[in-house]
Amino acid sequence: MKKYTIQKSPFIVPTTDGKTIEEHFGKASTHDDQVSIAHMIAPPGWSEPFQTPEFDEYTYIIKGKKQFTIADETIILEAGQSIKIEKNTRVQYANPFDEECEYLAVCLPAFDFTKVHREDA
Template sequence: MKKTYTIQNNPFVVPTTDGKSIKEHFGNATDGNSAISIAHMKAPAGWSEPFQTPEFDEFTVIIRGKKQFIIEGETIVLEAGQSIKIEKNTRVQYSNPFPEVCEYIAICTPAFSMDLVNREE
């Protein structure tokens, strides 16, 4: 009988150069699923990314610490227990200007890919 579930014991560790830990449990890097990606992230204190305008919806659930979002010019800070959905084609910048690590889950539909993130230089 075919299994109707998948247990992920070995998420893909995405190589980074900015100190952020990314473990993709489901998505393009782990199983080639372009419909959704689910990743466990840890952003160190002082971390930030360039502005981007992704071609996917992104859901973020904060587990520990705080994360800053600049969305279309508005600055928003979320803390543990809070979540947000940012619709595709929205200009956003993610950062952790706070003194502690921010741990969170990121879910992208369709799945995250560098071709769809549209990061600014």
């Protein structure tokens, strides 16, 4: 039995906001509910509604900048920087800048639409 898994065909999450989401490991791609790892590209001007997820989320910025609004504080990360946002924290993700933002997101436990708790826009 192999002790590794190479992901050659990540699950492409359908979106309507121009954001690219490729889940390499997680509930949608490998049926793993312990961890999810996704490669994402947020277009200029993109944002999501506030949410209060039931999982920790780690974000590593590969290219561009990403804005995080956490409890009335605005944080901007640039390429090479990372952040951990603890579960049950109200947060909004956005890219209000004029270049795309490429990043990796790791969720523990795995991202789950039923546990993200997005607010109405």
